[in-house]
Amino acid sequence: MPTDLPIALPPSDTAFEHVFDLAPVSLWLEDYSELIDLFDRWRAAGVVDLAAYLREQPERVAECTARYRVLKVNRRTLELFHARSQDELLASLGLIFRGDMHETAIRELVAIWSGQTVFENQTVNYTLDGQRLDVLIRGRVLPGHEARWDRVLVSLEDITARVRAERELHDSEQYARDLFERSPVSLWVEDFRAVKLLIDDVRARGIEDFPVFLKVHPEFIKRCMQEIRVIDVNRQTLRMFGAADKAELLRRLDQVFRDDMEEPFAAQLIDLWNGKYTQEREVVNYNLNGDALHVHMQFAILEEHLHDWGMVLVSLVDITARKKAEAYLEYLGKHDVLTRLRNRAYFVEETARLNRKGPWPVAVIAVDLNGLKIANDEGGHTAGDALLRRAGEVLNKAVDPPGCAARIGGDEFTILLPATDEEGARAVMEHIRQVLELNNQFYPGKALSFSMGMAVCPRGASLEATLQAADRAMYEDKARYYETHPPARRRTDRTD
Secondary structure (H helix, E strand, C coil): CCCCCCCCCCCCCHHHHHHHHCCCCCEEEEHHHHHHHHHHHEEEECCCCCCHHHCCCCCCHHHCCCEEEEEEEEEHHHCCCCCCCCHHHHHHHHHCCCCHHHHHHHHHHHHCCCCCCEEEEEEEEEEECEEEEEEEEEEEEEECCCCCCCCCCEEEECCCCHHHHHHHHHHHHHHHHHHHHCCCCEEEECHHHHEEEEEEEHHHHCCCCCHHHHHHHHHHHHHHHHHCEEECCCHHHHHHHHHCCHHHHCCCCHHHHHHHHHHHHHHHHHHHHHCCCCCEEEEEECCCCCCCEEEEEEEEHHHCCCCCCCCCCEEEEECCCHHHHHHHHHHHHHHHCCCCCEEHHHHHHHHHHHHHCCCCCCEEEEEECCCCHHHHHHHHHHHHHHHHHHHHHHHHCCCCCCEEEEECCCCCCEEEEECCCCCHHHHHHHHHHHHHHHHHHHCCCCCCEEEEEEEEEECCCCCCHHHHHHHHHHHHHHHHHHCCCCHHHHHCCCCC
């Protein structure tokens, strides 16, 4: 662009001067003939690639721009650059053309070098008081001056507001992108348009009860799952699902959404059918290693896409640790930690449930661990706890669902066997004895021994009375045990 330049005006038509001076855009009439002479010398010296030649020694750019000669500028130019006169403007060109112009100047010079009599370029200038101007430069060699380029008309369009708006838009988009990429939760952008078409087709066929339709046609659920298109995911998604990159995750989506997903996805489709476009629920996904991930999902169709469901935002928060903690707390609430059998609280609830609903008959086996007090006296509570743990191993192994074994006291256990008659209950007792014998073969030291009693509650009878009857039978068995195992012998390690 212009440097130290004389301001002598060429002879010109009065009308041209009038239009030039009053034009609403910044106009510069310039003489590039000295620049063309410089280019001719460089070509003669063997320069072929001007851009490379200029970048090799950046001062060559200044050598080129020094060959520009400004002949005249119009009023809009003075206004744009905050100059009081053309003399002041031309004396201050070093303030106007600086800094950010180097690379754009090279592009402009390359266009001139290649003989383009019309050229365009975007660059940065500065007003005399230092304000930045983003300008669009358009140049044209005037007709009849193509040989020497001694008359070039250059216009400058102030695009500062547009560039600022574009920059702000870019910054805003980058900010949104950073929020998306760096979010601490898994974010998915999905396209549900094909799902909407499938649902609309079902509605057009006159289907009114969509939940029943899904039960009759479970393949429709799978079809909808297959039609979802994932547009983008963020970094946390890759970390959560153990994917190296987006391509790997998208390629293996069938391993992420499977098995337990169909039921909650059916509920999601029903919500969409009913016009619920913002949803949240807990679902199970799988990482690429096959581990189950419990996630809290939030789903929203963006408002501007409600007409076609073309953009859906899904967030997934990994709640696996919370679910494990809840499951463990639930386990503790219903299980005895030492024996891993059901605890007394669960036993009371299950007894009440069976008393109300059956199924009948309900068999009850009362079990008492023999010799626990002696084990505690001789070996301390550690020895007693070891016997209790072994008792839990035996009963857990010997009692199959729907039956359950519960520890209801220190050395007292009760087994509830729904839909089991006396013959079935005796078979369970025999199985317990067999497992008990195997347990004693496996563990050295003190033998594990049970006293057991059984009773059966038919429909209409009192389950509480049956529990008492089983206890009485168990105490009778315990009495027989102590008849054959007097106190002196109970202190030995094993009994024959």
